[in-house]
Amino acid sequence: MPEYLPTTPVKGTRDFLPAEMSVRTQVFGHLYDVLELRGFLRYDGPILEPAEIYERKSGQEIADQQLYTLTTKGGERLALRPEMTPSVARMIAGNAKSLQFPVRWYSHPNCHRYERPQRGRVREHWQINADIFGSDSANAEIEIFELVHDMMGALGATPDMFQVRANDRNLLSSALTDIVGVTPEQLPQVFTLVDRWEKSDRTKLSDTAAEAGLTDKQFEKLTEVLAAGTALLDELPEQVKENSNLVKVLGSGAADLIKFDPMIVRGLAYYTSTVFEVFDTSPENRRALFGGGRYSDLASLFTSQQIPGIGFGMGDVTLIDFLDTHELTPKPRSEADVVVIPVVEELTGAAREVAGRLRKAGLRTSTPIELRKLGKELTRADKAGARAVVIVGQEDWDAGNVTVRSLATREQRTVTVDEAVSTVTSLL
Amino acid sequence: MPEYLPTTPVKGTRDFLPAEMSVRTQVFGHLYDVLELRGFLRYDGPILEPAEIYERKSGQEIADQQLYTLTTKGGERLALRPEMTPSVARMIAGNAKSLQFPVRWYSHPNCHRYERPQRGRVREHWQINADIFGSDSANAEIEIFELVHDMMGALGATPDMFQVRANDRNLLSSALTDIVGVTPEQLPQVFTLVDRWEKSDRTKLSDTAAEAGLTDKQFEKLTEVLAAGTALLDELPEQVKENSNLVKVLGSGAADLIKFDPMIVRGLAYYTSTVFEVFDTSPENRRALFGGGRYSDLASLFTSQQIPGIGFGMGDVTLIDFLDTHELTPKPRSEADVVVIPVVEELTGAAREVAGRLRKAGLRTSTPIELRKLGKELTRADKAGARAVVIVGQEDWDAGNVTVRSLATREQRTVTVDEAVSTVTSLL
Incomplete structure (x- = not known):
């Protein structure tokens, strides 16, 4: 016996x-729509870098532990991308001369982390990656924050369901050094x-604070600082605030x-000022849904030109958990709107012809590949989520007719082939 | 200096x-539409298997030379998929109990071959993979051939531009053994x-024939057989023809x-009867664009259940070469339909408000992140492919107005904010 x-x-x-x-397709489709409406352009890059x-x-965590690496026969040491940002930085750096900065770009990569x-x-997740490159302006922050709200809104989330917590x-750093007395080394x-x-x-x-x-x-002072909210701003030097895009947004x-x-700092090494995370307000879901921030110098691996950016990656796993929690997850789409059923095998060609007309009218239409008895085909059409069937019988067909049946009401009507499309449409 | x-x-x-x-998005979007109209359901699987x-x-060629493999820290020996079919066979086998066969499935994977x-x-290409599983019927062949024609048609190809060459x-085999006298070993x-x-x-x-x-x-006889076309069918045993779905289609x-x-046999080992390739009729492009066929036993790695299938993979590289050859490649989409330009930085918020209204009406709308002089912004909007701009000036705004300008005709009009959407729409 084979194994x-x-x-x-x-x-x-x-x-x-x-x-x-x-x-997944519906959720990301809504997100594409929002991004395109705001003038974000989609790009893509290789999985291997x-x-x-x-x-x-x-x-360090990604590099040491989470990277999937391989060496090709040609000797290149490659990795499956754990995130999109280095790839897009490479592309921006390589094409900087021909781009009209600032640019708004997005992508929909899958990323691998062990x-x-x-x-x-x-270990493999799908995300939307959206960035603005080439601007230091606080307008870029505003654009990104508006985008986040529009994206969440497009998924059906109301403002009470999530919160964008942002920091600079x-x-x-200023609060830690000036108020808590942390040294630069610490x-x-x-x-x-x-x-x-x-x-x-x-x-x-x-304990960790003591070790540091x-x-x-x-430690008490640190606790106060982190809990202070906007009141903290009053205690910070004017100069620091003047340089902060986040203060401008506020x-x-x-x-x-x-x-x-x-309290928001985010783990990834390359953020330099603004950082944010989006949280579910539901107590069932304590983790950040996604987040991002501003990096002043990400392209520096590839070019001497300084190209600032701000952006975020929004992963499918936490996002769909969020939608599930709030009962916002879209229903899977049916297989077809309508099924055209020939009563006997000889009418398969006739059924295909009728199906072709329905498709031309934009109706998602299938025909049986292996014909069963009519009753079984009706059950199959129902299970496939179709709302109507068109039955092609020999006598009807010879007279130029077909029978259109609603699967919801079981109402049926015999109409001419020419009328089939409008009759089906009226039933959907 | 850094390197x-x-x-x-x-x-x-x-x-x-x-x-x-x-x-790429437009081309594959057209193909999705056709597949969905025919009741094909989209699935996806991991890149690593x-x-x-x-x-x-x-x-052998894929396994020995073209596979990208890696070993994880956990000791799993994985490969980047060189094709989608084994993955989908795994999924079909694993879910066979809950599926209503036959099923029509499609996916849009990227595949890696060294x-x-x-x-x-x-080495990395994108493809559409479409299959019907669970049917031995020639109707599955017909469905796949119709699908190929619909997909090509959706890309703008007329029937004279391509040809589907099919074989069983x-x-x-019968012709080779019965007519040419090839032994089973040869x-x-x-x-x-x-x-x-x-x-x-x-x-x-x-020379190769002599070696065999x-x-x-x-060899002369073989040459005749391969050139015979439909006439070859007259020389084959009835029994062989009766078992052939391709003969039924014909x-x-x-x-x-x-x-x-x-002459069509295709390289991949797992095809068992019907095989086909789609060729460009233009002499500039001699290679097959894509192809596929029928496999009677692909799921056998995973299950004792025999699940026949027929399908194809349609790659982006040859497809876009074809579209280029026939001047059918879609134009890249513009960045936005309309750009809303505040005349001074202080009106940025006002511009964002107007932009929000335009987006609600479905217009792809952007606003400048870093404001330049109006003339420069007009040039930028033009380069971004916008067809209109909305200019928000202080006096206008104070009076509840904005100026709408066509970038094509340079015609412009001052209208109320409420009228902005309809005015822009009339200009597009």
């Missing part, structure tokens, strides 16, 4: 059967501590798009 | 900048010879969808 291979997908990856794929670009730029699979985390790393460790703040318990945080060299009093008509939160 | 990394994509892969991506499934099923890059061949490997070698027939010169073919043990007379109303051609 069969497993039919499950490789650990941490997913099959998308038609029902799941239809959900030189491993080096991630090892140099994506932070992580322990768990709720919200898989430079504001936090800063990286304290940033990591802040990043874990909401995921760890107080004892653990306090903070006194108990400094002073603009777009302020209500975000909530200032000193 | 910069190359900005070109990894050899054999491609970046899709927005202009190229827009072409166990290397074993290709090594066992995809033919080949020498050349015209029509890259069993008919050819068959595989002769199939390979036939596959190369159009790509090699006559001396080379004759064919006499000069047999005897049906769908016969004109294909041209019978004994």
Whole structure:
């Protein structure tokens, strides 16, 4: 007896059967629409990139543990992209001369990270990556925050369901040094501590703070700073605030798009000022749905030209968890609107002809490949989600007619072939 | 000075900048429409699969030379899919109990093969994969051939631009054994010879035939058989023809969808009867655009259940070459329909408000992120492909007005904010 291979997908990856794929397609279709309405242009790049670009730029955790690497027969050491940003930085750098900056670009890559699979985390996920390149202006921040709201809105989310929590790393640095008294050497460790703040318990945080060299009093002060919200801004030097795009956003008509939160820092190494994360307001879902930020110098691996950018990656796993939580997940699309059923095999060609007319009118139409008894075909059409069938019988056909039947009301009518399209349409 | 990394994509892969991506998106969008209209359901699977499934099923060339493999930290030996069929066979086998066979499925994967890059061949390409599973009926063949014609038609191709050349490997086997006198042992070698027939010169073919043990007379006979076209059918045993779906198609109303051609065999190991290739009729483009066929037992790696299928993969590279040759390639989409320009920075919020209204009406609308002088913004809007701009000036805005300007005619009008949408629409 032969030994069969497993039919499950490789650990941490997913099959998308038609029902799941239809959900994914609809969700991302709504997001494409919003992006296109705002003038974002879609691009794409290869899944394989030189491993080096991630090892140099994506932070230690990705480079050391999460990268899928391979060496080709030609000796190139490549990696499956764990994120899109280095690829798009490469493309922007390579085409900088012909681009009209600032540009708005988006893509829909799948990304691979070798992580322990768990709720919200898989090894291959799909994401929307949206960025603005070539501008230092706070208008870029506003555009990105508006985009986030429009995207969430297009998925049916109302403003009470999510919150955009934003920070500026430079504001936090200033607060940490000027108010908490953190030294420049301690800063990286304290940033990591802040990043874990909401995921760890107080004892653990306090221990980690002590390891970083903070006194108990400094730890208390840090706790206050992180909880201060907008009031923290009053305590920061004017000069620091003047340089902050986030402060500009908070002073603009777009302020209500975000909530200032000193606790947001994000893990990825390359963010330089604005950072944000979008949270589900439902207590069932504590993790950030997605996030992003501003990087002043991402293209520096590829060019001496400084190209600032701001953007985010929005992954399908946490997003669909969010939609499920709020009962916003779209229903899978049916297989067809209408099925054309020949009563006998000899009428298959006739059924195909009728199906062709229905399709020309934009109706999603299928015909049986293996013909069963009419009753069985009606059941199959119903299971396929069709709302009507067209039955092609010999006598009808000889007289130039077909029978149109609604699967909802079981009402049926014999009409001429020419009338079939309008009759079906009236039933849908 | 730092050493910069190359900005070109990894050899054999491609970046899709927005202009190229827009072409790809439009082309595949048309193909999705056709597939959905015919009741094909889209699915997707992981890029990484166990290397074993290709090594066992995809033919020697792929397994030995073209596979990108890697070993994860967990010790799994994986491969980047070189084709979609083994993945879909795995999914079909794993879900056979819950599926209503026959099923029509399609996907849009990217596939990786380590080949020498050349015209029509890259190392990462995108394809449409369409299959019908669970039917032995010739109606499945007809459905697939109709689908091919509809897909080509949706891209603007007229029937004179391409030809579907189809064969049945069993008919050819019969002709080779019964007419040419090929022994069962010689068959595989002769199939390979036939596959190369159009790509090699006559001396080379004759030498290869001699190596396979064919006499000069047999080689002459083989040449006749391959050139015979439909006339060959008269010389084949009735029993063989009765078992051939292709012969059924040729005897049906769908016969004109294909041209019978004994020379078509296709390389992939798993085809068992019907095979076809779609050719450009233009002499500039001699290679097959794409092709497919019927496999009786593809799921056998995963299940004892026999699940026949028929399908094809249609790759983006040869397809876009075809469209270019016939001047059918769609134009890249513009960045936006309309740009809303505030005359001064202080009116940015007002411009965003107007832009929001235009987007609600379905108009693709952008606003400047970094404001330049009005003349420059008009030039930028023109370059971005916009057909109109809305200018927001202080006095106008204070009076509840904006100025709408056509970029084609330079005609402009001052209207109320409420009238802006209809005025812009009338200009597009």
